[in-house]
Amino acid sequence: MSATQSDQSPADQFAAQTDQALAETYGDRDGLVAAYDAVRAHTETLAAPLSPEDQTVQSMPDVSPTKWHRAHVTWFFETFLLSDNEPGFAPFQDRYWFLFNSYYETLGPRYARPDRGLITRPGAHEVGDYRGNVDGRVRDLLTRADEETLRRVLPTVELGFHHEQQHQELLLMDIKHVLSRNPLEPVYAGRPAALLGSTTPGPLEHADPGPMGWVDVEGGLVEVGHEGGGFCFDNELPRHRTWLEPYRLADRLVTNGEWLEFMRDGGYERHGLWLSDGWGRVKADGWRAPFYWTERDGEWFEHTLHGTWPVDPTLPVAHVSFYEADAYATWAGRRLPSEAEWEHAVVVDGQGERVSGNLADTTTWHPRPAAPAVPGGPRLRQVHGDCWEWTSSAYHAYPGFHPPEGAIGEYNGKFMSSQMVLRGGCALTPPGHARTTYRNFFPHSARWALSGVRLADGGEPRR
Amino acid sequence: MSATQSDQSPADQFAAQTDQALAETYGDRDGLVAAYDAVRAHTETLAAPLSPEDQTVQSMPDVSPTKWHRAHVTWFFETFLLSDNEPGFAPFQDRYWFLFNSYYETLGPRYARPDRGLITRPGAHEVGDYRGNVDGRVRDLLTRADEETLRRVLPTVELGFHHEQQHQELLLMDIKHVLSRNPLEPVYAGRPAALLGSTTPGPLEHADPGPMGWVDVEGGLVEVGHEGGGFCFDNELPRHRTWLEPYRLADRLVTNGEWLEFMRDGGYERHGLWLSDGWGRVKADGWRAPFYWTERDGEWFEHTLHGTWPVDPTLPVAHVSFYEADAYATWAGRRLPSEAEWEHAVVVDGQGERVSGNLADTTTWHPRPAAPAVPGGPRLRQVHGDCWEWTSSAYHAYPGFHPPEGAIGEYNGKFMSSQMVLRGGCALTPPGHARTTYRNFFPHSARWALSGVRLADGGEPRR
Amino acid sequence: MSATQSDQSPADQFAAQTDQALAETYGDRDGLVAAYDAVRAHTETLAAPLSPEDQTVQSMPDVSPTKWHRAHVTWFFETFLLSDNEPGFAPFQDRYWFLFNSYYETLGPRYARPDRGLITRPGAHEVGDYRGNVDGRVRDLLTRADEETLRRVLPTVELGFHHEQQHQELLLMDIKHVLSRNPLEPVYAGRPAALLGSTTPGPLEHADPGPMGWVDVEGGLVEVGHEGGGFCFDNELPRHRTWLEPYRLADRLVTNGEWLEFMRDGGYERHGLWLSDGWGRVKADGWRAPFYWTERDGEWFEHTLHGTWPVDPTLPVAHVSFYEADAYATWAGRRLPSEAEWEHAVVVDGQGERVSGNLADTTTWHPRPAAPAVPGGPRLRQVHGDCWEWTSSAYHAYPGFHPPEGAIGEYNGKFMSSQMVLRGGCALTPPGHARTTYRNFFPHSARWALSGVRLADGGEPRR
Amino acid sequence: MSATQSDQSPADQFAAQTDQALAETYGDRDGLVAAYDAVRAHTETLAAPLSPEDQTVQSMPDVSPTKWHRAHVTWFFETFLLSDNEPGFAPFQDRYWFLFNSYYETLGPRYARPDRGLITRPGAHEVGDYRGNVDGRVRDLLTRADEETLRRVLPTVELGFHHEQQHQELLLMDIKHVLSRNPLEPVYAGRPAALLGSTTPGPLEHADPGPMGWVDVEGGLVEVGHEGGGFCFDNELPRHRTWLEPYRLADRLVTNGEWLEFMRDGGYERHGLWLSDGWGRVKADGWRAPFYWTERDGEWFEHTLHGTWPVDPTLPVAHVSFYEADAYATWAGRRLPSEAEWEHAVVVDGQGERVSGNLADTTTWHPRPAAPAVPGGPRLRQVHGDCWEWTSSAYHAYPGFHPPEGAIGEYNGKFMSSQMVLRGGCALTPPGHARTTYRNFFPHSARWALSGVRLADGGEPRR
Numbered sequence A, B, C, D: 001m002s003a004t005q006s007d008q009s010p011a012d013q014f015a016a017q018t019d020q021a022l023a024e025t026y027g028d029r030d031g032l033v034a035a036y037d038a039v040r041a042h043t044e045t046l047a048a049p050l051s052p053e054d055q056t057v058q059s060m061p062d063v064s065p066t067k068w069h070r071a072h073v074t075w076f077f078e079t080f081l082l083s084d085n086e087p088g089f090a091p092f093q094d095r096y097w098f099l100f101n102s103y104y105e106t107l108g109p110r111y112a113r114p115d116r117g118l119i120t121r122p123g124a125h126e127v128g129d130y131r132g133n134v135d136g137r138v139r140d141l142l143t144r145a146d147e148e149t150l151r152r153v154l155p156t157v158e159l160g161f162h163h164e165q166q167h168q169e170l171l172l173m174d175i176k177h178v179l180s181r182n183p184l185e186p187v188y189a190g191r192p193a194a195l196l197g198s199t200t201p202g203p204l205e206h207a208d209p210g211p212m213g214w215v216d217v218e219g220g221l222v223e224v225g226h227e228g229g230g231f232c233f234d235n236e237l238p239r240h241r242t243w244l245e246p247y248r249l250a251d252r253l254v255t256n257g258e259w260l261e262f263m264r265d266g267g268y269e270r271h272g273l274w275l276s277d278g279w280g281r282v283k284a285d286g287w288r289a290p291f292y293w294t295e296r297d298g299e300w301f302e303h304t305l306h307g308t309w310p311v312d313p314t315l316p317v318a319h320v321s322f323y324e325a326d327a328y329a330t331w332a333g334r335r336l337p338s339e340a341e342w343e344h345a346v347v348v349d350g351q352g353e354r355v356s357g358n359l360a361d362t363t364t365w366h367p368r369p370a371a372p373a374v375p376g377g378p379r380l381r382q383v384h385g386d387c388w389e390w391t392s393s394a395y396h397a398y399p400g401f402h403p404p405e406g407a408i409g410e411y412n413g414k415f416m417s418s419q420m421v422l423r424g425g426c427a428l429t430p431p432g433h434a435r436t437t438y439r440n441f442f443p444h445s446a447r448w449a450l451s452g453v454r455l456a457d458g459g460e461p462r463r
Helices: A010-026 A027-048 A066-085 A113-118 A124-146 A146-180 A258-265 A278-284 A322-331 A339-351 B010-026 B029-047 B066-085 B115-119 B122-142 B147-180 B256-264 B276-285 B322-331 B338-351 C010-026 C027-047 C066-084 C113-118 C124-144 C149-181 C257-266 C276-284 C322-331 C341-352 D010-026 D029-047 D066-085 D113-118 D124-144 D149-179 D257-266 D276-285 D323-330 D337-350
Strands: A214-217 A222-223 A241-245 A247-250 A293-296 A301-305 A307-310 A390-393 A419-423 A442-443 A456-458 B213-217 B220-223 B240-243 B247-248 B293-296 B299-304 B309-311 B389-392 B419-423 B439-445 B456-458 C214-217 C219-223 C241-246 C248-249 C295-297 C299-304 C307-310 C388-394 C418-425 C438-444 C456-458 D215-218 D220-225 D238-242 D247-250 D293-296 D300-305 D305-309 D388-394 D419-423 D439-444 D456-458
Touching: A027 A124, A027 A146, A066 A124, A124 A146, A214 A339, A222 A339, A241 A339, A247 D010, A258 A322, A278 A322, A307 C438, A322 A390, A339 A390, A339 A419, A339 D238, A419 D247, B010 B029, B010 B293, B029 B066, B029 B122, B029 B147, B066 B122, B066 B147, B147 B299, B147 C257, B213 B338, B220 B338, B240 B338, B247 B338, B256 B322, B256 D300, B322 B389, B338 B419, B456 D029, C010 C027, C027 C066, C027 C124, C027 C149, C066 C124, C066 C149, C124 C149, C149 C299, C219 C341, C219 D323, C248 C341, C257 C322, C276 C322, C276 D029, C307 D439, C322 C388, C341 C388, C341 C418, D010 D029, D029 D124, D029 D149, D066 D124, D066 D149, D124 D149, D149 D300, D215 D337, D220 D337, D238 D337, D247 D337, D257 D293, D257 D323, D276 D323, D337 D388, D337 D419
Parallel strands: none
Antiparallel strands: A214 A247, A222 A241, A241 D238, A247 A456, A293 A301, A301 A307, A390 A419, A419 A442, B213 B247, B220 B240, B240 C241, B247 B456, B293 B299, B299 B309, B389 B419, B419 B439, C214 C248, C219 C241, C248 C456, C295 C299, C299 C307, C388 C418, C418 C438, D215 D247, D220 D238, D247 D456, D293 D300, D300 D305, D388 D419, D419 D439
16 A cells, blocks of 8 residues: 555555555447446346336335335435536436435434335336436436546546445345245246256255365455455445464355254253344244245255255355354354454455456356365355355444544445444346455345355464 | 024025025126126226226235235135136136135135235236136136036035125225325325315315214114125125114214214324223324325314325224224214114114115215115115224124134134124215115224224113 | 312313312322322232232233333323423333233323333332332422422323222232142241131131022112212213113122032033023133032132132132023022112212222232121122122123224223123222222133122013 | 463363462462351341342342242352362252252253242241351361362352352342332332432532543454452453453443433434434334333333432433343444453543442442542453443354363353343442452343443554
């Protein structure tokens, strides 16, 4: 990090990094417009298999309807990009300002989140009209704006890209829940080659990923947080020092097979394995298996976006809460990694800022079995692209964090309480979206997100 | 009533009356099939203005989605008519048995009512396929069945007609609520001539219905309940004697103008006007006007299926709960009629079993102003076809009531607690559906039904 | 009823009757003061076995603490009698006005009912001081008031007597619930002779009351409601005519033994026996036996104020809801009586206005087995003094009912919705309190009240 | 830390430290018995001003009744000390095992926490009997046990001391809430000299504590956690290294006067100051001032254990939630300290492990104004004995933490989620109980605990 940057506030630093990254990334205006079109088109591709009815329903307060996602990310560009920069700006539809604001208090009253599924109009088709209209206006702006304006709005444009990508992932998590409530067991997408077993729809027969291996990490006074040189969210800043005792990380995620052992050993019945609040949820909500598992005649099945199939022991366990992840680790005589341990280990394992895993496969909407490590390559497997990995770290601000001014300051900072950090990425994460320094977060009891478990060990004081 | 009938059980009596009525009503098989087609087509006509999204949403537990109504009434014919009588019966779709059962415990587990809005599939179009399939099979059955079978199934067929008509009314009440939750203020149907004021969208200018008049009724030992000679529901039987002291009934419904006076006089703020449970709802739910009224800049507006317009003082007040109706009557120094008083008055007023009011107008989905009474004709106005009228009678079984055997016995009897009887019919009631002996019922606090108020007076012991 | 009374409003009629009754009943002022002292002393006798801690707790919102009852009935005399009539009236303690108002909205804000158990002070002893203070002032008033004042306040004094008696009954129902929550199984009173079996604490061995007999009643145009000539509550007025078809009433209450048959026959598992709302409670609240029954190693035990003992098949079933009573009647092929049927039958059975049953036994706080009918005497047994008997009548105003003016008008009228009438009296009813025309009322699902079941049959139209 | 200890597990280390500390602390058996008697007597002293009724009530689920506290701490000695070590052990009362278990799942079913206020018996007096019985048996055990037994039970005895002290603090926090619900405004204790203003009950006139000063701390690679040499809870172990950038801490707590400025500046109305969950509580629960403040005619009053008085601007603000503390810090342009920052600062300020503040004053049950710093002494004021201080640290396990085996392992570890750490101590903390390394914890929204705010600043990456 250069000396000149050391005087910058985190917000300035955030802006400067973003600016430079954009120039390097997109080259010229056409490249930027093409990137915009690609992000926007991906959303529509994800929604394409869904009927107007599918796109309308909110199956629980945490879930948003598909057409709401499609409209909200459009509203984001209209509100944060066009409203301040488009000459003669007028909203596409006055009331959309109210309807499609997610949580920005600064922007005034908004439609209640738990009621998003009550909105039948605009319909899925009208939301398409809204998207088309805003797309045209954004393209115009990016094409015709003078240099200074372009420079000024670039951070917002790229934030809009990453914002839309976050909602692409959520759209899939959410529709998975919506479809799970239907006794007709509808399918989002056919089963892809990556998950095809020898018999269909019988149990999958994947190569066993083998026993869990361990990767030792030295620790010490290390740096974590985003380094600059590309987009990041404000919550990844500022990069700072922290102390880590020597520790080690499992080289793959916990599998369904291992989770079945936990269940057979009374994992959901032994209070001593659980945090008190977690045990309360086990009893109150009747948890006895991961979220999308159901038992039929003594056999466990898993609901997925590709249909419902027998639980495959070679796949990573998915859709478990922090409480379950923590109880599993206790049962296994291990623990969850802190977010600093996770990030530092991935960096020293040679995976740096890069995104790996299954992210390039856009037909597989479920985590895949751990592939063998490439000799001489990184030893940590399934780091990106299978399951978001629970850490032992509460989601708090990094030292020196200050949110940006204005409504956009509500993007991340105000959620920094009562949630836990997850790291990595998952099978639903759009290509190019995740980073090693990326901090995802969910409440302790959340299960509808595509979350899994990587174990850690060590890290105790040695003196 | 003939001597031979006096030995019959109420259930037998119910069957015999139904049988005779059908023969008289439909003449031959073609007539019956034509009646079936007409009832079924009316449902689709009502759903036609609604998008797939509109048809999917459940805006509160009391409301069912349009496509659920369309499917459930179809399920009713499939379950109660076809399953026992169609040769080689097989259900259109196995899981529909589970999905579209409303409340028949006898038929096994069913999908939870509050979750009806979570079902995205079958979509509106697939429900249409289901309807078409069942329609063809019902027509086949009615056309090809031998005489004895036809005689046997006729009561079920006609129950199916009236069942579907009940859901036609509910479909409209329900979609009215769904659309009311949308800040875009969508409209179900354009404003019809019957409700057009001189300026649009300004206040309507209807002829003032004039002051409330009173119709005196002698009372004494009277008979109430259905007489035979046409279809009725089981809860209208048996016809029986009851004692009424002399009383009188208002000749029209309470108007919005009169309700505004009640509001201006502190109607929603004076506990002394209210039943204790009603006052509890006023405080807990913040009632300060009828259900679909909203105040903007000091003026009151009413949400209707034709759009939102300024409250018209000449229209009957609509969408008030029993508690509000009772409080209004107390404020006015009157009371609500008992259901026996209501029924007997309509009969002695010369309206007999016949259906009057606005029922023939199928483009107006809102109560209309009271028209002047026809000289020499009935003096009670707005008896059928404007608002269901709250009575002071709890919904209980008539003396000697016994529900039919089997699942169909759940149709009415099991709801005979904690609800109040409403009489008449409303602007959403399909033509030919209501009767003078018809007993509708809703909980004391229900407001989303199209309910209004007719006052009564007298009826005290005079000796 | 005399001709002169026919011009009186029900409120005047109520006052006149009360006035006359008092003169006849108490003779002179000393008699009135003695009656006051007797009522007041009985409350303290009932509270005597209870510790300060026992008197403080509210085990559910329906229950009030003992010391609250003791204070509230005192507040009633202070508020309705002293505040308007005592020269130089000043309240004993300003804030008691707020604390001990039960539900009189007219008197201003009041302490929230569900929070009555949060009030540690005044303690039980201080409530005793409050009682003593008000007692002295009431005695003064009754002794020194001039004739006109005395005449004027007499209705209020006697209403205060009956009000306090109602709370004596509630105090016992409530403390029964409080003690039932304690795993130490505390006892309110030792087992009295009337309930002693041959072995203690083994099962009781009472004489079997024998099979249920039936008492036929002619019906016709009958009169119900209070006749005058003694105290009654406003809700028992006006006396009025009603029509009853011929019917019959069981000559005793349903026993625990009969209830066990109902349970063994799947009474709590067969939806077809239940009203829909009742079945909802069975499922939601897990009802499978009367309220105070618990099963231990396959045997049923009953919690009573005398301790917990094995269910005695000869005792009347107690603490069942309206829903359970109705389901039982359906199972038995009978029905519950209407309140008019109940009242008329008791009158024609020769029990008139008089109070019978176990009311004079003030050491037995539980219903007793039905004693044999006295030859030549009334044939209906257990009419008063064992269990309040559920009727099929919703609690509504009698025709022509008008509540009194002022706060006292809130006494009964505002509760006339969503409750069912119970008739008779129970083992906890104070001597002299119940009447044949007495209308008690509880919500359909209430089980903590001492309620039981008497069956009816017939009453169907015969023409 | 000695070399020999470095091989010990944290649990062994915990035991060894405790053992040594006891020997040093108590000298001989008489000393130990005297210490036991002192702790036990202090509980009874605290309960002495409370009536049986006061001791019985649970005003919200977080609160426990006084007599429950008195019994539970006794149960702790009976269960963890006597049951395994007393010859011929038999419990004082079988069912107390069930009634007075707080949260130890290992020990079997227990009485539900929210129902603690429903238990009228044992009464306050009977709880006294229980205490006396256990006290005698504990004294016997401590006096007669052989050396090895004594050594073995000593850690449990001292844990019992500190456990009882925790409940002494909770007893006071809880009864403060109970008394606050009473409109009679009862007082726990008269106002002590330390809080007497010039006029009573007018505003207090204390010396202004002056503007907030700041204490700079260097940071670096520091050690936190308990060092050994005295009792500590398991959650204070193991001592470990962590990295701190340079920072500074306010030299006193935030005052009521400063909080009033925050309120006047719209502190409770500006969403931008709040974490999202905190803002949700502000709106849902109507927060507009600290927990025990009420407004009367425009002036703010504070409920305390000494009565209700006008808010004194010189006293530290008390009874604010984490969300409020965090919002205040944001408003002030500062932040809350991490728990490591807090602990390290107190140590380098020269206050070491020692307890300071107002802890020796056992007549003052409210925080006092900040006294001037002693020249040459510690610069951080009000560190112990006024308000527990919210930190920015989630309550998680220290690296290498392992809870002890058995039921006692449930003491702290299972609560390590969804709560925030508070440091210091408060005016209700018993003398000798708090430590610099002590980790208290409450949920983010807790307000009934005696919690306050100390600001921090700096700590950002500097490179």
